[in-house]
Amino acid sequence: MTNEMPNPPAGAPVPDPATLLHAIGSPVRWHALRSLALAGPQSVNDLAAQGGRAQDAMSRHLTELWQVGAVVVVNPPDGDRRKIFYAIPPERLREAAGGKEIDYGACVLRFS
Numbered sequence: 001m002t003n004e005m006p007n008p009p010a011g012a013p014v015p016d017p018a019t020l021l022h023a024i025g026s027p028v029r030w031h032a033l034r035s036l037a038l039a040g041p042q043s044v045n046d047l048a049a050q051g052g053r054a055q056d057a058m059s060r061h062l063t064e065l066w067q068v069g070a071v072v073v074v075n076p077p078d079g080d081r082r083k084i085f086y087a088i089p090p091e092r093l094r095e096a097a098g099g100k101e102i103d104y105g106a107c108v109l110r111f112s
Helices: 017-024 029-040 042-052 054-069
Strands: 072-074 086-089 095-096 099-104 108-111
Touching: 017 029, 017 054, 029 042, 029 086, 029 108, 042 054, 086 095, 086 108, 095 108
Parallel strands: none
Antiparallel strands: 072 086, 095 099, 099 108
């Protein structure tokens, strides 16, 4: 069994900036975005452990970020298709002075 979820088309605009801002307003989701921006793609389990959350709770948070287009699902680096890995959409992530930026069009998030 694979855990595949379709990603929005590359470069697709975030449909509703208010929905995006609401989704990233959660401290748990903010921490996940920061971790993904600075460390790259990670599994639900990795992000759950970092945030001190249960795997199922972190999965719900990441699904909400995915639904608004803040993150995408990527192939696991180890090829184990049973795992779900999330990443910042590559077209939205860029290097910045002292860290990384995620440009969602409606807002730019800066992490150091």
